[in-house]
Amino acid sequence: MEKFQKFTGIVAPMDRANVDTDAIIPKQYLKSIKRSGFGPNLFDDWRYLDRGEPGIDNAERRVDPDFILNKTPYKYAQILLARENFGCGSSREHAVWALTDFGFKVVIAPSFADIFFNNSFKSGLLPIVLNSTVVDQLFEELKAHEDYQLSIDLENQIVSNSAGAQIPFEVDEFRKHCLMNGLDDIGLTLQHAEQIKSFEQQYYQQSPWLK
Amino acid sequence: MTALTLYDKVWQQHVVRQEEGGTSFLYIDRHLVHEVTSPQAFEGLRINNRPLWRKSSILAVPDHNVPTTDRALGISDPVAKLQVDTLDENCTSFGLTEFKMTDLRQGIVHVIGPEQGATLPGMTVVCGDSHTSTHGAFAALAFGIGTSEVEHVMATQCLIQKKSKNMRVTIEGPVGKGVTAKDIVLAIIGKIGTAGGTGYAIEFAGEAIRNLSVEGRMTVCNMTIEAGARAGMIACDQTTIDYIKGRPFAPDEKNWEAAVSYWNTLHSDEGAVFDREVVIKGESIEPQVTWGTSPEMVVSVNGKVPNPANESDSVKSDGIKQALNYMGLEADEAIEQIFVDKVFIGSCTNSRIEDMRAAAAIAKGRKVADNVRLAMVVPGSGLVKQQAEQEGLDKIFIEAGFEWREPGCSMCLAMNADRLEPGERCASTSNRNFEGRQGQGGRTHLVSPAMAAAAAVFGHFTDVRKIN
Ligand code: SF4
Numbered sequence: 001m002e003k004f005q006k007f008t009g010i011v012a013p014m015d016r017a018n019v020d021t022d023a024i025i026p027k028q029y030l031k032s033i034k035r036s037g038f039g040p041n042l043f044d045d046w047r048y049l050d051r052g053e054p055g056i057d058n059a060e061r062r063v064d065p066d067f068i069l070n071k072t073p074y075k076y077a078q079i080l081l082a083r084e085n086f087g088c089g090s091s092r093e094h095a096v097w098a099l100t101d102f103g104f105k106v107v108i109a110p111s112f113a114d115i116f117f118n119n120s121f122k123s124g125l126l127p128i129v130l131n132s133t134v135v136d137q138l139f140e141e142l143k144a145h146e147d148y149q150l151s152i153d154l155e156n157q158i159v160s161n162s163a164g165a166q167i168p169f170e171v172d173e174f175r176k177h178c179l180m181n182g183l184d185d186i187g188l189t190l191q192h193a194e195q196i197k198s199f200e201q202q203y204y205q206q207s208p209w210l211k
Numbered sequence: 212m213t214a215l216t217l218y219d220k221v222w223q224q225h226v227v228r229q230e231e232g233g234t235s236f237l238y239i240d241r242h243l244v245h246e247v248t249s250p251q252a253f254e255g256l257r258i259n260n261r262p263l264w265r266k267s268s269i270l271a272v273p274d275h276n277v278p279t280t281d282r283a284l285g286i287s288d289p290v291a292k293l294q295v296d297t298l299d300e301n302c303t304s305f306g307l308t309e310f311k312m313t314d315l316r317q318g319i320v321h322v323i324g325p326e327q328g329a330t331l332p333g334m335t336v337v338c339g340d341s342h343t344s345t346h347g348a349f350a351a352l353a354f355g356i357g358t359s360e361v362e363h364v365m366a367t368q369c370l371i372q373k374k375s376k377n378m379r380v381t382i383e384g385p386v387g388k389g390v391t392a393k394d395i396v397l398a399i400i401g402k403i404g405t406a407g408g409t410g411y412a413i414e415f416a417g418e419a420i421r422n423l424s425v426e427g428r429m430t431v432c433n434m435t436i437e438a439g440a441r442a443g444m445i446a447c448d449q450t451t452i453d454y455i456k457g458r459p460f461a462p463d464e465k466n467w468e469a470a471v472s473y474w475n476t477l478h479s480d481e482g483a484v485f486d487r488e489v490v491i492k493g494e495s496i497e498p499q500v501t502w503g504t505s506p507e508m509v510v511s512v513n514g515k516v517p518n519p520a521n522e523s524d525s526v527k528s529d530g531i532k533q534a535l536n537y538m539g540l541e542a543d544e545a546i547e548q549i550f551v552d553k554v555f556i557g558s559c560t561n562s563r564i565e566d567m568r569a570a571a572a573i574a575k576g577r578k579v580a581d582n583v584r585l586a587m588v589v590p591g592s593g594l595v596k597q598q599a600e601q602e603g604l605d606k607i608f609i610e611a612g613f614e615w616r617e618p619g620c621s622m623c624l625a626m627n628a629d630r631l632e633p634g635e636r637c638a639s640t641s642n643r644n645f646e647g648r649q650g651q652g653g654r655t656h657l658v659s660p661a662m663a664a665a666a667a668v669f670g671h672f673t674d675v676r677k678i679n
Binding site: 016017018020022023026027028030031032033034035045051054055083084085088089090091092093094096111112113114115118119122123172173174185186189190192193195196199200203207208209210 | 238339343
């Protein structure tokens, strides 16, 4: 995984609550056995006017010009500003892969669904929780400036805008560490293989029916 | 000794290691695998040359992509076929237990786990699927994980987790006649909202929950994720133990007594503290129907579609407008006046034998209404199908004009050929009414199996309590 570094990027608004994983990446694309290539089908049902299927050339499809991510400058957005309960629904990590493949590095929302939140860190997407008043305010500022940009500083846990406003955010230490160093957490866990083995020994003695 | 909740107990049993700040390595007992969320995980293992930590913990089955029509013909969609073939190949090369598409034991992953006795009380159960919460009905800690975590469990038998908070939802007193597990869980989601359980593990308790069969308890826990919580749990009791006895993966006689005596401790202690408590009176719950595009958009069958003008919060009011627009409904429309085009009885929420029986009881001696283009019943597993056929339920359905299909996820998420066309309205026993869930432009109303069967034979939503 790539190291997560400080950056400044365009913010795209997704102004609705409960954006679910079926909307983020519709099921027909889950038939893929790969981890990449989901970006062109991010928000497929909203982005295109015709029905998409895996294997179809997306460049040939009818695009909905009114959908936010089809407009300039949002086509190039790296930060998604969203509402409550973003990423609810299924466990499909494809939702995260579609967002990162499109170019997003950060999603800001007042709340996230648990599984989506967890999955994000595994693929280098940083979900930032800000309280809903702050999120409201960001939506307002975005409305006023089309090419609104934010800077994300994970190390210092600060979101800032060009006017100099600084908004702190919380992030779990362990996850921050993994994200900043691009660490594969399977490797980290396997460093404790002996401890897992000794746990097992005692565990199966206690619960032999699980063996 | 401090009083512990059921969740606390099962969590504690499985902590291998705890980091500063509370991040824990949680040991995983059972890993269920299906074709959609596993290929990238197997690929990751191969690339990094990592072996599986504990093969015997894995049980695999294809379910999302399989056709529900004649299995002998194979899968016609080449992309879907590749995914199912990939699962078969991975299971063969890694030496895993898999129920292949043509195996009698094949079915929806959350139906077959319990059916085989592969889900046991006190276990940690994971699967790359959010409805893994279903298995919490056995006092197991069960939750859905993403593909990276699937790979993590395969390679280490552990998950890196932070403990959730505790919530208890108590249904006080019994529910009325004709009110099912599905109605209970929809009513709970209606009350706490789709984000109400975010960050919590929910324990379902109270008389109405205790009165449920294990099948009904699975229906309730299944939809915990729709309430925002990854895991839902119900205490172990004699009903649970009786269900497990004699199943293929259940403990053998030698270990049975020891297992049962441990299982009998799997309930929240007297005086255990919950971070949040919700209480609902059983008698207040009526048969439920969702009207919108989120499971929290739900009312009783005697209710009406809401009016956005009555909502003061502008985000909510916009949400209602968007949903009504997508669903093709008018504000204040009576639920019983809504006519449906299709009916789907199936999914990991409601495709077990009890669900088949409940739907058949309504279908018996009646005919599917003329305005209903397709009414389909998709049993949750080959064994459920066999049992239903032994009871003659298939004949009841077929005589009434329903289609009787092969097991799988089917129109719950429409990855196979079973789907809604744009604008079609469906009474469905599944768990998600999101936009496009059952097919692009399709309109889903979530209901219980009896309510779905009633919608099929009357052509519109009908209170099952009025039917003889
Ligand atoms: S039946 Fe539906 S909800 Fe259940 S596992 Fe299959 S697709 Fe998911």
